[in-house]
Amino acid sequence: MDGLRAIGNDYALLGGKGLRWSTLRWGSQWSIFRCTVYPCPYCRWIFKITWGPFNSLPGTGERACWHCKQVFWDGSNGWPEMSSEDRYSFVLPITIGGYLAAVLVIAGLVVYDLLYFKMPANRVDLSVAIALVLPLLVWFAFRSVQVIRSVRRYNERGKPGAK
Numbered sequence: 658m659d660g661l662r663a664i665g666n667d668y669a670l671l672g673g674k675g676l677r678w679s680t681l682r683w684g685s686q687w688s689i690f691r692c693t694v695y696p697c698p699y700c701r702w703i704f705k706i707t708w709g710p711f712n713s714l715p716g717t718g719e720r721a722c723w724h725c726k727q728v729f730w731d732g733s734n735g736w737p738e739m740s741s742e743d744r745y746s747f748v749l750p751i752t753i754g755g756y757l758a759a760v761l762v763i764a765g766l767v768v769y770d771l772l773y774f775k776m777p778a779n780r781v782d783l784s785v786a787i788a789l790v791l792p793l794l795v796w797f798a799f800r801s802v803q804v805i806r807s808v809r810r811y812n813e814r815g816k817p818g819a820k
């Protein structure tokens with residue numbers, strides 16, 4: 658690919674470490690309070706800031722700087738090219754993972770009520786349950802669309818004659 662490659666600069670906002678998945682024995686290496694700044698390799702204009710060391714969006718990789726108009730590679734990959742770790746942190750970052758866990762605990766309470774007290778869930782109102790689950794549905798729908806678009810873009814790139 659033509660053009661320079663953008664190099665991400667990591668900045669830790671909270672003492673360098675922060676909360677890591679590895680603390681929870683989830684293997685990977687990023688912290689919740691860490692961000693990565695991506696400057697344009699030509700003019701150093703910052704074009705992207707992500708939380709964590711990963712590129713958060715699958716993309717074509719090519720990007721034109723809106724400041725100096727040079728085209729460079731921003732380091733992002735199509736979904737089929739991403740590693741399983743990148744895919745995991747893309748679909749389920751630590752914030753969503755924590756939220757999902759909280760929702761599962763609440764769902765567990767509801768099931769507990771149903772099984773052991775033989776009565777409808779009265780600890781959690783149904784409307785509250787929907788309000789809790791809805792953001793997750795929206796999140797996964799949003800991510801699904803991004804993944805599908807990335808796969809389609811990737812496949813089109815591979816076709817002969819496609820540019």
Ligand SMILES: [Zn+2]
Nearest residue numbers: 697700722725
């Ligand atoms: Zn630039």
